[in-house]
Amino acid sequence: MSQRIVVDPITRIEGHLRVEADIQNGKITDAFSSGTMVRGIEKILRGRDPRDAWAFVGRVCGVCTTVHSLASVRSVEDALDITIPPNAELVRNIMFCTQYMHDHVVHFYHLHALDWVDIVSALKADPKKTSEIAQSISNWPKSSPGYFSDLLKRLGTYVESGQLGIFANGYWGHPAYKLPPEVNLIAVAHYLEALEWQKEIVKVHTIFGGKNPHPNYLVGGMACSIGLDDVSAINAERLAYVGQLLEDAKEFINQVYIPDLLAIAPYYLDWGAIGGGLGNYLAYGDLGTNGYRDPSAYKFPAGAILDKDLSKIHEVDMRSDAEIQEFIDHSWYEYPADAKGLHPWKGETDIKYTGPKPPFDHLDTTQKYSYLKTPRWKGHAMEVGPLARVLVGYASGREDFKAVVDSTLQKLNVPAAALFSTLGRTAARGLESILVADWGLEFYDKLIGNIRNGDTRMANMDKFDPAKWPAKAQGVGHTEAPRGALGHWIVIEDQKIANYQLVVPTTWNASPRDGEGKQSAYESSLMNTPIADEQQPLEILRTIHSFDPCLACAVHLYDEEGKQVSRVKVL
Numbered sequence: 001m002s003q004r005i006v007v008d009p010i011t012r013i014e015g016h017l018r019v020e021a022d023i024q025n026g027k028i029t030d031a032f033s034s035g036t037m038v039r040g041i042e043k044i045l046r047g048r049d050p051r052d053a054w055a056f057v058g059r060v061c062g063v064c065t066t067v068h069s070l071a072s073v074r075s076v077e078d079a080l081d082i083t084i085p086p087n088a089e090l091v092r093n094i095m096f097c098t099q100y101m102h103d104h105v106v107h108f109y110h111l112h113a114l115d116w117v118d119i120v121s122a123l124k125a126d127p128k129k130t131s132e133i134a135q136s137i138s139n140w141p142k143s144s145p146g147y148f149s150d151l152l153k154r155l156g157t158y159v160e161s162g163q164l165g166i167f168a169n170g171y172w173g174h175p176a177y178k179l180p181p182e183v184n185l186i187a188v189a190h191y192l193e194a195l196e197w198q199k200e201i202v203k204v205h206t207i208f209g210g211k212n213p214h215p216n217y218l219v220g221g222m223a224c225s226i227g228l229d230d231v232s233a234i235n236a237e238r239l240a241y242v243g244q245l246l247e248d249a250k251e252f253i254n255q256v257y258i259p260d261l262l263a264i265a266p267y268y269l270d271w272g273a274i275g276g277g278l279g280n281y282l283a284y285g286d287l288g289t290n291g292y293r294d295p296s297a298y299k300f301p302a303g304a305i306l307d308k309d310l311s312k313i314h315e316v317d318m319r320s321d322a323e324i325q326e327f328i329d330h331s332w333y334e335y336p337a338d339a340k341g342l343h344p345w346k347g348e349t350d351i352k353y354t355g356p357k358p359p360f361d362h363l364d365t366t367q368k369y370s371y372l373k374t375p376r377w378k379g380h381a382m383e384v385g386p387l388a389r390v391l392v393g394y395a396s397g398r399e400d401f402k403a404v405v406d407s408t409l410q411k412l413n414v415p416a417a418a419l420f421s422t423l424g425r426t427a428a429r430g431l432e433s434i435l436v437a438d439w440g441l442e443f444y445d446k447l448i449g450n451i452r453n454g455d456t457r458m459a460n461m462d463k464f465d466p467a468k469w470p471a472k473a474q475g476v477g478h479t480e481a482p483r484g485a486l487g488h489w490i491v492i493e494d495q496k497i498a499n500y501q502l503v504v505p506t507t508w509n510a511s512p513r514d515g516e517g518k519q520s521a522y523e524s525s526l527m528n529t530p531i532a533d534e535q536q537p538l539e540i541l542r543t544i545h546s547f548d549p550c551l552a553c554a555v556h557l558y559d560e561e562g563k564q565v566s567r568v569k570v571l
């Protein structure tokens, strides 16, 4: 007989996610993903000035702090046919790269590592042996026996006090933890160092965008003027500081993050065959080297892969209502009576909760069970995110992607098929961080080159005056948010927002099944996963965290009644 377990809330994510899983003979036989919070951002936007939308939508999320503002200004620029100056493209790209490096490192250490790293086991580490391992995998200077023995003392005091604080609910000692104590200790050291580092890299956003999170954007360019000798502008000193921060970030990624990833992975190679899920991948692409409007010169190419077939990349048209649609067969929304799937330009956000009255044990998953809508591309459920991007880059034959992917497969001595997995997803995030660290510096050098050549333009304000706009316009803006393909669709009528829809990466991945019963990425990836202890479903956390969930982004108000019962305690 199968037993249903409920993990709610899933922690170490952004927002509120509930997973229900049926388990039989130690394996997951069915899985359901439910977003239990809802926001009304799309409704808030209606009737507002399109030039202000970026400031509202940025507040969708405090984790992917910039991406919604970016997609928003692009949607307006698309609708009004505004081309922005090269420097604004470069600043947006540098901010994009900064965001990735910050988000991916924080995800790896603070949101995902504890699924693989046993904090309590680290106490048994030998500092000298730890130092030897650390020095064998990286040139990172903080690696002496003394450094690790100090850390061990601090950690010991903490654990002995019995006050584990944020670490209190971990499944420490769970048999699925496989790392030797010394590798656990290295990971703990870098967990703490990454906390320090992450507050540095975001300064790039404060320099170009005035603040972080939620830096300022501008329809038509960026709101940061260049003035090399001007104390109140982006001057020579500020620019040099950005360069230093990007260099430091590259070093942290290459000397800390990646060596740790490669030191941990060999103990978990079985996860190269678990958690693959759909095998369909979607990327809109981004990071134009010839501007956003020329997708052929994107650093992250666009495309779709179906059924793990890397020999064919399918083109994606975000404007076509035959391609991208959102369904609500299992979502707590209402559509007009005759509508099934809606393209985002025609999208509706009318919330109607029909689930059980809390507290309850289980959702009725034969009915509606989530505040996420279900997006589909040509009817297909698609995975988005680092793995999708890396696979699209790899399958497009791009040398930079091939170099990082092939060398990693070789180092870990695993076949390419291992990419389609929980381990593949987690590795892909690291691999694209290597690329992005380089690209950030490339964009930086170009920006400095342009400024040296006398081009300091940062905005095109030709169409800032609404009197110059057509009576009706619609546009789409996209980016590759850290968690995957992100699109904003806007309809402008009489200078105001008539409709606005966001289709967000975590909506693709975490959505409920569609009207045909097809699962989305989270649900599909949990199928057949072995569960050693139903009371401590660490394995569910591993796969779900490998997607880096953000439910704040994925649903568009907290439900005042939506307080859920926690069935399984998780860290």
Ligand code: NFE
Binding pocket: 014, 060, 061, 062, 063, 064, 067, 068, 481, 482, 483, 484, 486, 504, 505, 506, 507, 550, 551, 552, 553, 554
């Ligand atoms: Ni709130 Fe987001 C990202 C966006 S999530 S984190 O990355 O867009 O799906």
Ligand code: MG
Binding pocket: 501, 502, 503, 504, 507, 556
């Ligand atoms: Mg939406």
